[in-house]
Amino acid sequence: MGFLGAPVVGVDELVDRIDPRPVLESRTIHEGYVFDLVSETADLGEAGTVRREFLRHPGAVAILALDDEERLVVVQQYRHPVGAFDWEIPAGLLDVAGEPPQLAAARELGEEADLRAEQWDVLVDYWTTPGGNDEAIRVFLARGLSPVPEAERHEREDEELGMPTVWATLDNVQEAVLSGRLHNPSTCIGVLAACAARDRGWATLRPADAPWPEHPRRR
Template sequence: MPEPLEDVLGRRPVLGSRLAFEGRVWDVRTDEVDLGEGGVVVRDYVEHTGAVAILALDEQDRAVVIQQYRHPVGALGWEIPAGLLDVDGEAPHLTAARELHEEADLTAGSWSTLVDHWASPGGSSEGVRVFLARDLAEVPEAERHARTGEELGMPVRRVPLDELVEGVLAGRLHGPTLVIAVLAAEALRARGWAGLRPADAPWPARSPGRRRRV
């Protein structure tokens, strides 16, 4: 029987690298990469901090979703709470807990790793870890995060997981992390949630972050 498929991590030799663009959230880097018999190629890519996202399910298997305007695609998209891994030394599951608090006014008593993915591996180093959060509780009014900017007035809803699955398959929902999280949750729920990993499970495919140097 063949071995299960697994991505093989290992960067090919980089002969030269420069910071082509430095942005507020991510950078663009240009590398000369030695592919061996394939020759030397030049690759431009987004150098990203990485991110976490949270599929928060209540006792009725309703998922917490938020709606945000995403300018590159010109749309108000439904997503799950998420945030950048931009605090040095903060464990990913603690970043996730903070983002759930800030974006959905919720805490969770149970955390698991649901699924890991690369956002766009052909053009970005961004790795995303999606957590499953259960045993939800409302944050007291006085302790809630004051939302500003693109988060001001952000709609927050609880939608049955089954309804989200149908929305994904019907082509009504497009956010990649929501799509991946919802379908992963549906598959694991059918298995009685067997296969969930701990919240602090190893994450070898995590983004290496921004190097911030020429």
């Protein structure tokens, strides 16, 4: 037993349990441009019922695009809610109906970084704020990079217009994350996961089409 009598578990027992409780009532409070604010009452059994308001989100993908010299591409975007220009790995919403996540990732890599990739793997999955929204993000590792021909490049607009794009080594970005200089969640989680996966000879990678039941609409 561990501290205060709590059990000590092995790695195989450390798995999130997908087990949604019955929803007794659900209503949309506000229908937004990207996500909706909803209110739901859930039945927790012996614990009674709870009402929770949260954001319903389409989910997203992010791409850690790594070249043969272990450099990754990062772009800088203005994020109005936090009033900051943050450095991010390319990413985008799963807002095209029926589009597989890997194809969405390939599209976003082309649109944001003018890059294509021959090899795709799942690096890590995560929930951004499980207490406040249902957004699920899948971070892909993209390798075998090549540029999108200039005539086929995406015309950027809004926050993406004129955004800086740079290359940095995986180790330097890791250092920037750990020193508190970078704060974008997909960048922080993706880079730390990539460093851990690299130290294990990339044995932790999953296929690009690996199941994703953690995304509420992909169960």
